[in-house]
Amino acid sequence: MERICPKCGQSSKDVEFVGEFCSNCYPIEIKCPSKVEVARCSKCERLLGPKGWVKESEFNFDLLLRRNCKGKFFDAKFDTVNGLAVFWVKAGSTDVKIERKVELRIQKGICSDCTRKTGGYFEGNIQLRGEEKKVQKFAIKIANVLEKESFIAKVEELKEGIDIYFGNRVAAIAALNKFGLPYVRTEKLSGERNGKRLFRTTLLVRLAEKKKE
Ligand SMILES: [Zn+2]
Ligand SMILES: [Zn+2]
Structure with missing residues (x-):
């Protein structure tokens, strides 16, 4: 129909x-x-x-x-x-x-990342030590990764090496693992917030010089 x-x-x-x-x-x-x-x-x-x-x-x-x-x-x-x-x-x-x-x-x-960054917040630092050229090379590599994944609070060039202050320790450890860099981790109590203890993480990386064969 x-x-x-x-x-x-x-x-x-x-x-x-x-x-x-x-x-x-x-x-x-x-x-x-x-x-x-x-x-x-x-x-x-x-x-x-x-x-x-x-x-x-x-x-x-x-x-x-x-x-x-x-x-x-x-x-x-x-x-x-x-x-x-x-x-x-x-x-x-x-x-x-x-x-x-x-x-x-x-x-x-x-x-949240930008809020923390502008507030001077950081969760710890990576201490790069060893041969100067190697330290500089890895500092740039690590900084690039951290800027992409999280943020860097500041970078300090010292006599003994370079310190990179990171905003996120998980991202920092992942960056070191990515480049196959062994590190020594230490935690330091830095204060308290809302009844929770806050720690700062130091990741010490010793960049060994290449052995002559
Ligand atoms: Zn119709
Ligand atoms: Zn943002």
């Missing part, structure tokens, strides 16, 4: 129908806000995602959209440049694309 779409007047002989309506007019409920917010660190420019602070290139905007919207869509894409949310919905046997205006709002914030 022929059906006529009550909204646009098209016939079921010409277009596909879903229930009472043609697939174009089939009412689809998608609830999404007109604005979606995300925090950006004003120091390092990373964005706050569900798993913490990440670079913009690694941020999943589609997931952010899906988490903020409700409806029977099977896929969603967030075109943040044009402020457009695109949803795909099954209407009968066809896939219908629905667009909504959704603005991406950037909230200014500051991430």
Whole structure:
């Protein structure tokens, strides 16, 4: 039997129908806000995602959209440049694309790493000792890794070597392991915060000179 779409007047002989309506007019409920917010660190420019602070290139905007919207869509894409949310919905046997205006709002914030960095916070230091050229070479390598993974509070060039003050001891140990550098670890009580004892970690690295054969 022929059906006529009550909204646009098209016939079921010409277009596909879903229930009472043609697939174009089939009412689809998608609830999404007109604005979606995300925090950006004003120091390092990373964005706050569900798993913490990440670079913009690694941020999943589609997931952010899906988490903020409700409806029977099977896929969603967030075109943040044009402020457009695109949803795909099954209407009968066809896939219908629905667009909504959704603005991406950037909230200014500051991430935990940058807060600590600006506060002069550090968890300990790496002491590089040994032959000067080797010390300098490894200081640069280690600093590069630490800047990427966490942060460096300061670097001190001393007569006896170089001290790198790190913001995260897990990242510091990982960096030494990455270059296969053995170290001696010592912990020193540095104070107390909220009833918890705080320790500073020193990782002493002796860079041995190459033996002559
Ligand atoms: Zn219609
Ligand atoms: Zn930051």
